Each structure stands twice: as C-alpha cells, then as structure tokens.
Amino acid sequence: MFAELNSILNTSPDSFKPGEFILVSDKHTDASFLIHHFLSFYLRAGCKVCFLGLVQSFSHYSAISQRLGVSLTQAREKGQLVFLEGLKESLGVLLQASKGTRTMDFLRDPSSGLRGLYDFVRDNVRGAVGGAEEWGPPVLLVDDLSVVLSLGVSVGAALDFSHYCRATVCSELQGSMVMLVRCEAEEEEESDDEGSERLLRGLIHQCSLTLQVQGLPTGYCRDIHGQVEVCWRGQCDKQQAQKKLFQYKVHDKGASFFARGMSSAVL
Amino acid sequence: MLLEVLQGTEAGGFILIQDSVNYCGRHLLKSCINAALKREEVVHVLGFEVSQEELNDGLDKTSAQRLHFHNAYSDPLGWTGNSPFTVHQFTLEDIGTLLKQTPQAKAVTLVIDSLSWILRHHDPAAICQKLQALKKGGVVRAVIGLLHSDLHQRGTVGSICHLATSVITVAPGTRGLGAFAKITRRTKSGKLMQDEEIFSINEDLTVTIQSKRSHPGSTPMNTDESEVDPTANLTFNLRLSDTQREAKEKLPLPFVFSKEKKSALLHPGTGSGRILYEPDANDDYDQEDPDDDLDV
Numbered sequence: 276m277f278a279e280l281n282s283i284l285n286t287s288p289d290s291f292k293p294g295e296f297i298l299v300s301d302k303h304t305d306a307s308f309l310i311h312h313f314l315s316f317y318l319r320a321g322c323k324v325c326f327l328g329l330v331q332s333f334s335h336y337s338a339i340s341q342r343l344g345v346s347l348t349q350a351r352e353k354g355q356l357v358f359l360e361g362l363k364e365s366l367g368v369l370l371q372a373s374k375g376t377r378t379m380d381f382l383r384d385p386s387s388g389l390r391g392l393y394d395f396v397r398d399n400v401r402g403a404v405g406g407a408e409e410w411g412p413p414v415l416l417v418d419d420l421s422v423v424l425s426l427g428v429s430v431g432a433a434l435d436f437s438h439y440c441r442a443t444v445c446s447e448l449q450g451s452m453v454m455l456v457r458c459e460a461e462e463e464e465e466s467d468d469e470g471s472e473r474l475l476r477g478l479i480h481q482c483s484l485t486l487q488v489q490g491l492p493t494g495y496c497r498d499i500h501g502q503v504e505v506c507w508r509g510q511c512d513k514q515q516a517q518k519k520l521f522q523y524k525v526h527d528k529g530a531s532f533f534a535r536g537m538s539s540a541v542l
Numbered sequence: 543m544l545l546e547v548l549q550g551t552e553a554g555g556f557i558l559i560q561d562s563v564n565y566c567g568r569h570l571l572k573s574c575i576n577a578a579l580k581r582e583e584v585v586h587v588l589g590f591e592v593s594q595e596e597l598n599d600g601l602d603k604t605s606a607q608r609l610h611f612h613n614a615y616s617d618p619l620g621w622t623g624n625s626p627f628t629v630h631q632f633t634l635e636d637i638g639t640l641l642k643q644t645p646q647a648k649a650v651t652l653v654i655d656s657l658s659w660i661l662r663h664h665d666p667a668a669i670c671q672k673l674q675a676l677k678k679g680g681v682v683r684a685v686i687g688l689l690h691s692d693l694h695q696r697g698t699v700g701s702i703c704h705l706a707t708s709v710i711t712v713a714p715g716t717r718g719l720g721a722f723a724k725i726t727r728r729t730k731s732g733k734l735m736q737d738e739e740i741f742s743i744n745e746d747l748t749v750t751i752q753s754k755r756s757h758p759g760s761t762p763m764n765t766d767e768s769e770v771d772p773t774a775n776l777t778f779n780l781r782l783s784d785t786q787r788e789a790k791e792k793l794p795l796p797f798v799f800s801k802e803k804k805s806a807l808l809h810p811g812t813g814s815g816r817i818l819y820e821p822d823a824n825d826d827y828d829q830e831d832p833d834d835d836l837d838v
Contacts, residue, residue: 390621431662435619438591442616446593476692479563480658481591508566 276315276343279532283505283521284484288320293412293449296441298482300456300475304501306488308525310418311336313453315345318355322450323410325399327392327417329361342528355410357399385427389436397443400450413450415440420478421457421471430470434477441481454478483508491522498540500524503532543725543737547708548577548749555684556677558657558706560691560699565714565721568592568655569743571688572600575653576747579605583649583683586641590614590629590659591688597655600747612640618659629663634675641681649683652676656688657702666698673705715740720752 281287299309314336317324328336336358337347350356359378368379377391400413417440423433437454444450456478458471479485487504499522507517521532533539547557557574561567568591578585579602587609589597594611601609617625627640641650654660661669676685691699691711703709703726711724720742727735740752773780782790794800821827 393621434662438618439621442593446595447616473693476563476690480566480690480693 276319276345277312277530277532280309280312280530281316283519283532286316288316291320291451293451294445295451295484296445296482297451297453298456298478298485299453299488300458300478300485301488302458302490304488304490306455306457306486307331307418308530309486309488310416310453310455311339311343312530314347314416315340315343317414317416317451318345318347318350321355321411322414323355323357323400323412324350324414324416325357325359325396327359327361327396327415329359329417329422330419332362333358333360359395381423381428381432382426386429388432389423389428393436393439393443396440400444400448413444413448415444415450415452417452417454419455419457421455421474424471424474430474430477433474434481437478437481454482479508488523498524499538502535543727543735544710544723544739544741544751545749547710547725547727548574549581555708556673556706557684557686557708557710558703559686559688560703560709560711561688562690562692562713565712567688567690567710567712569747570710570712570723570749571653571655571686572597573743573747573749574686575609576602578651578684578686579608582608583651584608584610584644585651585653586610586612586644586682587653587655588612588614588627588632588637589655590618591656600745602747610640610643614659619663629660632660632664632669632672634672634679634681637676638681650681651684651686652682654685654687656690658688658690658693661689661694661698661702666694666701670701670705673702677705720750 276288286292297313299306299313314324314326318340326336333347340347347356347358351358361379364379365382368382378395380387380391381389396415400415420433420437424430440452444452456471456475458475485504485506485508487506488501489504490501491499502520502522505519505521520535522535522538523530523532524538559567559570559574575585575587582605585608587597589611593615594613597611598606598609612627614625614627614629616622618627618629619625620628620630631637637652641652644650657669673685673687676682687702687706689699689702707728709726711726713722713724715722720740723739723741725737725739727737729735737754739754741749742752743749
C-alpha cells in the first residue's frame with residue numbers, strides 16, 4: 276500500500292468510497308505495481324477480495340505483498356482472499372484434465388465469452404453467509420483484462436463481463452472493483468476496432484476513477500519511471516471530470532508519487 | 543439552440559446525445575429527462591448502463607411517478623435467468639408491452655441509456671430500422687438516446703445521426719468554462735440548423751448557456767485579453783515621438799544601393815585610398831577599363 280497514493284486518491288483502508296470501479300491502464304510501461312497497491316490496500320481494510328490473476332502465479336503476488344507487509348497465504352487460508360490462478364487453471368483446461376469447471380471455458384471456445392468467469396466471480400464475492408469471519412464489502416481485482424483479447428475473446432464479451440461484474444459487485448453489493456488493462460497499440464490511424472484501445476474506451480465509460488500510467492514522453496529516466504494521470508469521472512452531476520497528473524518511481528518496498536518536476540532526484 | 547432542443551420536442555422527434563470518454567453525456571441526458579418530467583410527460587427509461595439509483599440521483603422527486611425505469615442494467619443478457627429486460631427485447635413489440643404499463647399517457651418520451659450498449663449486441667442496420675419505426679409509429683412521442691461515439695465505427699455513428707432530428711455532440715470545455723456542445727437540428731421541412739454553445743449544468747439539472755463562443759480550438763485567448771500593448775509598463779522607453787519617427791523613416795537602409803552610394807563609389811573623393819599598380823614583366827596588363835560595358 277502506497278501512502279502517497281492514498282493521499283492523492285483521498286482514501287485510506289478505514290474509509291473509502293463504496294461502489295467504486297477503478298480502472299488502471301498502461302501504455303508502453305507496466306502498471307502492475309498499482310495492482311499490488313490495491314491488493315494490499317483492500318486486504319488491510321478487511322474486505323473480502325476476489326482476485327483473478329490471469330497473468331502471474333500466486334507466488335509472484337505473494338512475494339511482492341510480503342514486501343508490502345501483507346501475507347497472501349494467510350489471507351487465503353482465513354478465507355479473506357479467493358485467488359484464481361489463471362495460468363494453472365488454463366493448463367488444466369488445455370490438457371483436458373477432468374476438472375470440469377467452466378471458469379476458463381473461454382480458452383476452449385473464445386466466442387462463448389466470459390460468462391464462466393463471471394459465474395466464478397459471482398459465487399465468490401457473495402461470501403458464505405454465517406461464516407466464521409465477517410469481512411467488509413467485497414472487492415474484485417482483475418490482472419489483467421486485456422490478456423483475454425489475445426486469447427480470442429472479443430472486445431464486446433470483455434465489456435459484457437466487466438458490466439456484469441460492476442452490476443453485481445459495485446451496484447448490488449456496494450463493493451469495489453479494480454481492473455488492469457494494458458494497451459499496446461502503436462498506430463492510431465487505423466481504426467483498431469477489435470483492439471485494446473476500444474476495450475479501454477469502453478471500460479472508461481463504465482468506470483468511476485481511472486489511473487492511466489504511461490512512460491515519460493521524453494524517454495527513459497532512471498529516477499522517474501513514468502507518469503500517472505488520475506481522472507475522477509463525474510458520476511454525480513456536480514463534479515465534472517477532474518484530472519491530476521503525477522510522476523512516480525517504483526522502489527523495492529513501494530512507490531513514491533510526486534508532482535511533475537518535483538522528483539527528489541532533481542530538486 | 544440547446545435550450546430549445548431540450549425544452550420542446552415535436553412529435554416524432556429523436557434527440558441524440560453523443561459523447562466520448564473525455565466528457566460524460568449522461569448529465570445532459572438527465573437534464574433532458576428532468577425537463578420532460580417538468581413538462582408533465584411520462585418518461586420511460588431503458589437503462590442498460592447505469593443502475594436506477596444512479597440515474598434517479600438528482601432528478602425531480604415530485605414527478606417520480608411519471609418516471610418508469612426498466613431495469614436492463616442488472617442482467618441485460620439473461621445470464622441469471624430471470625432478467626427484467628434484456629437487450630434482445632429491444633423490439634417494437636416488447637417496447638410496446640413496456641409502454642402499456644402506462645396506457646393513459648398521451649405523451650410518452652422514451653429514453654435509451656445507452657444506444658451503444660444495444661449497438662454492441664445488434665446489427666446497426668436493424669437498430670436503425672427499429673428506431674425509425676419507433677419514431678414514426680406513434681407509440682412514443684419522442685425518443686432521446688445517448689451514444690458513445692468513440693466506441694463505434696464512424697459509419698455506424700453516422701447512420702444513427704442521420705435518423706436523429708437533433709444531434710447534440712458534447713465535449714469538455716476549455717479551461718473549466720463549462721462544456722462545449724455542438725447542436726445540429728433538422729426541422730420537419732428539411733431545414734438544417736447548426737449551433738455551437740458553451741453550457742454548464744446546475745445542481746437542479748437545468749442547463750445554463752454560458753456563451754455562444756465558437757469551437758474551442760479556434761481563438762480561445764481573445765475572449766479575455768484584448769490587444770496587449772508591449773511597450774507599456776516598462777522601465778525604459780520603447781516609444782517614438784513624431785520627430786523621431788520621421789528621422790527613422792528617412793534613414794536609408796544599410797545595403798540599399800541608392801544614388802548617393804553609387805556616386806560615392808564611382809567617383810572617389812580626394813584623400814580616399816588610391817591604388818598604385820606596378821605591373822610585373824609577366825603580367826598581362828590591359829589598359830582598358832573592364833567595367834566599361836557595365837550599364838550602371
């Protein structure tokens with residue numbers, strides 16, 4: 276959990292807005308450090324977290340969360356964290372193991388969409404009624420959604436999935452949702468209809484807060500790893516979209532955020 | 543013109559609000575709904591994109607009984623099996639069934655939030671046919687739709703715009719002035735009117751027009767800064783008096799070949815440098831003046 280990011284977003288594990296859909300996107304850089312932030316943030320807040328880890332193994336997140344002071348293994352054992360290890364499950368599906376779950380069905384039949392994945396989410400965010408521990412509002416974390424595009428799923432199916440997750444997690448259960456989308460489109464002239472850009476735009480229309488991470492426009496810098504544009508989309512009528520731009524540097528145990536030109540390396 | 547479009551809809555009208563990721567058009571859509579409710583119209587909303595609580599937030603509570611929200615948000619594709627309204631029910635018959643919930647209404651306004659959702663699941667041509675049938679069929683008096691223009695191909699967006707009697711394209715305004723709207727209106731006689739306005743939406747969802755400035759891309763700076771005089775407020779004097787200006791204009795420029803310069807060069811005055819040339823034995827000394835043939 277990055278303290279500076281909490282103050283930028285005006286949240287803390289004790290008080291955060293319910294029903295938020297936070298979209299993290301990156302272009303030419305890696306924004307997964309923000310996913311680690313949100314994972315440790317919501318675990319510290321005592322929420323029930325459902326994590327769809329489609330691109331990395333559980334031990335990867337566990338090792339990084341350890342450095343941020345949160346133990347994922349413990350959280351999983353206590354039932355606070357439900358972790359879908361996409362890579363392991365996909366191996367089972369592709370090797371036709373006898374598992375039979377429909378969660379990763381889209382690997383066999385991309386045109387069927389992500390309904391199986393949504394069923395998994397729905398079953399796991401509700402939580403056992405009368406369970407031993409009462410957790411806070413449910414949280415869904417997805418890392419990352421754009422990988423399904425390269426597996427053959429259409430942009431429309433991915434947007435339907437995020438719509439259903441939002442309807443269930445954010446609106447019905449007043450929980451929160453964080454999704455990571457990675458864009459790799461270089462050219463902007465071709466109207467990339469089925470690309471990650473269209474997925475990103477569709478998700479921006481659905482979400483309430485976006486964090487768009489990019490590399491510095493001037494190139495690589497050792498002390499500043501990139502910039503983050505935070506945009507609060509006006510859900511209520513009073514607020515127009517409010518945007519703020521920061522630069523960041525990722526350390527071993529966290530990340531620091533600062534206004535443009537205020538990096539400690541240049542001051 | 544924006545206020546006229548929001549206030550009055552003739553029968554068979556189709557108002558299209560186009561937005562993009564930079565500015566959410568739903569606020570303006572809610573203004574339209576509020577205006578229709580205040581006009582004592584019955585409003586049916588097909589809500590695909592936001593929940594009922596979110597849409598009702600800020601709307602006029604006193605006319606709440608005239609607002610009918612059809613929940614297509616929680617299960618638009620029928621995944622849970624008991625969906626109130628799915629996207630596949632966007633047909634004339636099903637909409638007619640919905641509208642029969644209010645049989646005594648004379649003026650029904652149908653609001654679609656949003657058309658982008660439906661376009662993702664249906665063929666654009668079929669949608670256009672259904673919208674046209676809705677417009678002409680007399681089932682509803684007016685249709686108001688929200689479209690996210692950056693989620694579709696230009697051809698699709700263009701087709702829907704052609705059906706509309708009024709198209710309002712919204713974009714963020716420059717420097718926090720409000721939002722920018724470009725309105726295109728087609729009257730029954732076929733006349734086309736266009737306008738661009740800067741507006742803002744108040745807390746009670748009424749729209750205030752701030753100015754009728756032109757497109758934010760052109761000349762935004764002239765609005766609050768008239769011609770700035772650069773020679774004012776300096777510690778030194780950059781201005782010229784009249785005599786100084788005359789003298790300045792009289793001054794010949796350095797490389798202009800004027801008459802005085804020509805005569806000075808051709809007829810060197812006394813005391814100026816003279817060139818003494820003693821030809822060598824090997825030199826080919828020609829007495830003629832090589833510049834004789836110059837027509838100077």
